[in-house]
Amino acid sequence: MELAELIEKSRVDNVILRRGPRPKQAGSLALIGHHLIFSPNPPPGQKPSHDDELWLLHRAIDRVSVENLNKSANASPTSGAHLTLKCKNFLICVFEIANVFDCAAVARSIETLSNLNNRHLDYPFYYQCPFKVLDNGWNVYDIELEFTRLCSILPDRFRISPVNKNFTTCVSYPEKVIVPKGIGDDYLRISATFRDSCRFPVLSFVEAHSKSVIVRTSQPLLGPTNRRCTEDEVILNAYLGNTTKGFIFDTRPKSLILAAKARGGGAEPPFCYRAWSYVHLNLPRINELQESLAKLVDVCGDADANSNYLSRVNYSNWLTHIHSMIHAAGILSQSIKIHNRGATHVVHGSEGLDMTLVLTSLAEVILNPDCRTIRGFQALIEREWISAGHPFVLRCAHSAYAVGTLTGPYESPVFLAFLDCVWQISHAYPTSMEFNEQLLIYLFEHTYASEFGTFLCNNDKERRDLKVREKTVSLWSHMNHPEVLDGFLNPYYRPAQCDLWPISAAQEILLWERMFFRWRINWQDVDAKQQMAANWAARERELQTKLATLLSQQAQNNAMNSAASELQSCDITK
Incomplete structure (x- = not known):
């Protein structure tokens, strides 16, 4: 056609x-x-x-x-x-x-x-790249390099498993995953049959200082008959290592567990998972996020906004949902730091495709300084969202103004909510992120419509079948091009190894004006002032560099003069 x-x-x-x-x-x-x-x-x-x-x-x-x-x-x-x-x-x-x-x-x-609905007709397959690709964005995340980093923190604890080769075990997982060493692939396959969407427990993140572990999975399929899987229990216990206690963070409130169990799902029963403590969170469901975004955009786009504007924003519940995500990520991060003997934290909701990924990603932004750099943030998105199987095509089929006939029940701005949470943290810590809010807005736009293939499919299997890597250009290749990268740099960035503890008080959560009022407000004056401040920041760094050079030269000169004085003293003594 x-x-x-x-x-x-x-x-x-x-x-x-x-x-x-x-x-x-x-x-x-x-x-x-x-x-x-x-x-x-x-x-x-x-x-x-x-x-x-x-x-x-x-x-x-x-x-x-x-x-x-x-x-x-x-x-x-x-x-x-x-x-x-x-x-x-x-x-x-x-x-x-x-x-x-x-x-x-x-x-x-x-x-x-x-x-x-025909992915072969999407624009990324027809896009003619006008720039020379200097950095292949498809290689921004490499599981082998990630595994090497993990081995330097926890040697002999994990291995790379090819259990999902050709995507035979789990459609939404990549072909290679990191799992506990000593757990065979046959156990992983059996565990997959016990987990929703076959998403068996895989390693997500290891915190360098506390050596605590984050594991991603989906809900167990207990059902009304209280089904049990001993292989799954062995796998979770293997993640514990030398510790005797782990934590299961369920993104759903307790009130939904019984309903999930009646539909075939549920939560890990305490009598089977005795080494685990449970933390039930109350993160929004995908349909709640979709409804909130529609209400919020309607308020922000209303040209006749009047005195009830604030109440309408509050009624949308968008800021409430953002607060709940940041608060939950803070709880998870705090647990990781408190239990400094390498405690294991398992995170899941129902399918583990949405709020699970929000929670693990935000925890990494809070605890891992590498994720606050541009390349580290790109790798985080590749690892925790794209490779982890977040269904971008389904979730981003429509935005705030329409609902698809077929995709309607699956549409939700989950990734936008994650970007909003990152913006909230960056607003609280303006010097801690290497990137600015323009990068976050740019990512939001390209998840919904793009000339690049990065967010094109729902999972790696679809990307392989469509040969996305071979036939399209990566968004990261474009963003990392020197002429483009400059516009995404935060001029106030100062690298820091400290954790970024988010301010999770509800009154501290702000409406992201640059996102939601982007087309209603003239930002030229704001941009001009930001550019002026950026120029002064660049000038400050330049002067600091010159000062450091002069101080270094002075120290060398002082050392040379001291050495010359000592030689002269020796000559006089002789």
């Missing part, structure tokens, strides 16, 4: 951009396979310039609507209509088109092209 066949009207002239990322303009609207292109009319006497065009990926559009300007029953087709495009990054574009029929044809075409 050719994408051109899905376009009913490829070009419309005499279009007016009424609302969007730029002031009101007149021009032409064109549709091609993957993009909508608005070309403004050039000033008199000048030729059209491609630099002035507005390009918008069809995949980035969340909802399309048409509103006739003349609402009477006898309205003429030439009375005109408004084409409203609500995008997944919360941008809203309104085009005025003179002919109602043309407007409707364009709307139907965009609706079809923005909801294609």
